[in-house]
Amino acid sequence: MRKSLTRHERLRRRQDIENVFHHGSAYRCRGLAMKCSENGLSWSRVLVVSPRSVGKAVRRNRLRRIGKEIFRTIKYAVCGGYDFVFVVYPGDYSFGARRQQFIRVLGDANLLTIL
RNA sequence: ACGGCAGGUCGGGUUGUCGCACCGCGCCUUAGAUGGCCGGUGAGGAAAGUCCGGGCUCCACAGAGCAUGGCACCGGGUAACACCCGGGCUCGGCGCGUUGUCAUGACGUGCGGAGACAGAAAGUGCCACAGAAACCAUACCGCCCCGCUUCGGUGGGGUAAGGGUGAAAUGGUGGGGUAAGAGCCCACCGGCCGCGGGGUAACCCGCGGUGCAGCGGCAAACCUUGCCAGGAGCAAAGCCAAGCAGCGGACGGGUUGCUCGCUCAAUGUCCGUGGGUAGGCUGCGCGGAACGCAGCGGCAACGCUGUGUCCAGAUAAAUGACAGCCCAGGAGACGCUCCUGCGGGAGUUUCUCUGGACCGAACCCGGCUUACAGACCUGCCGUUCGU
RNA sequence: UUCCCGGUGGUGUAAUGGUAGCACCGCAGAUUCUGGCUCUGCUGGUGGGGGUUCAAGUCCUCCCCGGGAAG
Numbered sequence: 001m002r003k004s005l006t007r008h009e010r011l012r013r014r015q016d017i018e019n020v021f022h023h024g025s026a027y028r029c030r031g032l033a034m035k036c037s038e039n040g041l042s043w044s045r046v047l048v049v050s051p052r053s054v055g056k057a058v059r060r061n062r063l064r065r066i067g068k069e070i071f072r073t074i075k076y077a078v079c080g081g082y083d084f085v086f087v088v089y090p091g092d093y094s095f096g097a098r099r100q101q102f103i104r105v106l107g108d109a110n111l112l113t114i115l
Numbered sequence: 116a117c118g119g120c121a122g123g124u125c126g127g128g129u130u131g132u133c134g135c136a137c138c139g140c141g142c143c144u145u146a147g148a149u150g151g152c153c154g155g156u157g158a159g160g161a162a163a164g165u166c167c168g169g170g171c172u173c174c175a176c177a178g179a180g181c182a183u184g185g186c187a188c189c190g191g192g193u194a195a196c197a198c199c200c201g202g203g204c205u206c207g208g209c210g211c212g213u214u215g216u217c218a219u220g221a222c223g224u225g226c227g228g229a230g231a232c233a234g235a236a237a238g239u240g241c242c243a244c245a246g247a248a249a250c251c252a253u254a255c256c257g258c259c260c261c262g263c264u265u266c267g268g269u270g271g272g273g274u275a276a277g278g279g280u281g282a283a284a285u286g287g288u289g290g291g292g293u294a295a296g297a298g299c300c301c302a303c304c305g306g307c308c309g310c311g312g313g314g315u316a317a318c319c320c321g322c323g324g325u326g327c328a329g330c331g332g333c334a335a336a337c338c339u340u341g342c343c344a345g346g347a348g349c350a351a352a353g354c355c356a357a358g359c360a361g362c363g364g365a366c367g368g369g370u371u372g373c374u375c376g377c378u379c380a381a382u383g384u385c386c387g388u389g390g391g392u393a394g395g396c397u398g399c400g401c402g403g404a405a406c407g408c409a410g411c412g413g414c415a416a417c418g419c420u421g422u423g424u425c426c427a428g429a430u431a432a433a434u435g436a437c438a439g440c441c442c443a444g445g446a447g448a449c450g451c452u453c454c455u456g457c458g459g460g461a462g463u464u465u466c467u468c469u470g471g472a473c474c475g476a477a478c479c480c481g482g483c484u485u486a487c488a489g490a491c492c493u494g495c496c497g498u499u500c501g502u
Numbered sequence: 503u504u505c506c507c508g509g510u511g512g513u514g515u516a517a518u519g520g521u522a523g524c525a526c527c528g529c530a531g532a533u534u535c536u537g538g539c540u541c542u543g544c545u546g547g548u549g550g551g552g553g554u555u556c557a558a559g560u561c562c563u564c565c566c567c568g569g570g571a572a573g
Contacts, residue, residue, distance in 0.1 A: 004134065010431085015393080017431060047431065056163095058474055062435085065135095069436050072134065085431095095436070 005072040011047035027108045032101040033087040046084045054090045079111045
């Protein structure tokens with residue numbers, strides 16, 4: 001399976017994002033929060049966001065990119081048909097630790113097919 | 116060699132795997148830039164703060180003035196500026212020379228530095244406390260003269276040199292003069308006025324006159340003078356499809372044969388128009404105040420000419436993840452070399468560990484300001500070593 | 503992205519350019535058998551740097567922090 005993460009697999013419209021934030025189910029662990037809701041499509045869409053408390057634009061951009069990278073690499077195991085919003089909180093975590101956070105939160109939501 | 120100051124340049128590189136965005140009249144595919152392949156490109160010196168100045172867009176606009184805001188030595192640069200360059204003046208620093216003092220100094224000159232540097236003889240206002248007095252008048256302690264005196268002082272007058280107050284006290288220093296004093300008089304310095312010379316100008320130099328009652332400070336207080344500014348900002352603005360609110364028109368039942376009128380129900384259906392917001396496209400990055408190199412002009416900022424290059428375009432917002440090697444830098448270990456005051460210090464091969472700051476384009480430029488690990492270059496200063 | 507406000511002790515607020523006050527809180531003492539109330543005293547502040555001025559919380563300028571508006 002491909003490991004890409006194209007424009008269609010990202011949440012881009014303001015209306016869709018507001019919808020997930022207001023009506024989605026919430027899951028969280030230390031360092032990460034997730035909201036998701038069904039989108040009626042055959043594939044999933046994702047958005048990674050870092051709050052103001054992380055720091056300045058450089059640090060927030062970097063956290064967001066790491067989050068996108070993690071989702072890209074574990075995408076093959078995630079159920080389709082959902083919109084995800086990940087909120088990445090600050091903390092001194094390695095790439096592997098961040099990856100475990102994503103897997104745990106998705107597991108709590110019962111949206112992992114294998115593993 | 117080390118350290119400091121000032122100015123300038125740069126601000127990690129490279130390989131592999133996976134991944135992202137844009138571009139190509141590239142190729143395949145598809146109803147269709149739908150998907151794929153190939154190739155190219157992909158953050159900064161500050162992209163930051165949003166403090167100035169422009170371009171660009173729309174609105175307003177006959178012309179002029181007022182208000183408001185900004186700027187303010189002079190000349191140049193520039194599209195423009197509160198920026199830059201050169202010059203002047205003032206201030207303070209260091210060095211040198213002359214002169215003087217018990218001492219601090221004064222003057223001249225050189226170097227490098229700072230300055231929002233128009234006007235306080237147009238007017239208004241403020242200058243707390245202290246002080247006699249803070250700008251229009253004058254005297255607290257004093258000094259001097261005259262009178263009285265119980266010899267302690269006291270009354271009248273002159274004076275502003277000395278003391279005192281204060282951030283600031285009516286030009287400064289020295290001499291003459293005087294009852295004591297005072298630009299009262301003189302010399303020098305300062306100020307003002309006039310003339311001459313130099314300079315585009317700011318300003319400078321020289322000569323002469325004037326005792327200087329026009330003369331304190333504050334304009335980042337009001338203000339005056341001169342100059343410059345119409346307002347908003349790419350979320351500007353334009354276009355596209357859809358068509359919500361609204362607007363216009365058409366379409367009902369009953370009463371009667373029909374029309375008007377009245378009444379009832381529906382507050383609907385269809386057509387047209389359609390502001391704003393949301394969506395898409397343009398604006399938006401191949402031709403510009405662009406960048407590199409060379410030549411010429413200019414003290415310089417900068418300009419001109421020639422030649423070459425095309426160099427990010429995202430939009431909940433593209434440059435990432437992992438691994439390896441190299442390059443700077445830091446720490447440690449075993450050795451080796453040199454110096455030694457025998458405590459140690461300096462340099463270096465190899466190995467190990469560590470390790471790259473400030474920070475993310477959002478219409479685009481020119482500046483300013485602020486943040487910043489480290490490296491390199493140039494100049495000056497200091498210390499040490501060698502010649 | 504653009505624009506606009508604000509910052510004074512721990513908290514809430516005053517201050518024509520001229521000694522930074524007031525209230526609550528805190529601390530100490532007095533009063534009380536003890537605590538509270540009350541009384542007396544004290545600690546502690548102009549967000550930071552630079553400039554103008556004799557003198558700056560106030561005027562000018564550059565940063566820092568906080569809040570708000572437009573869509």
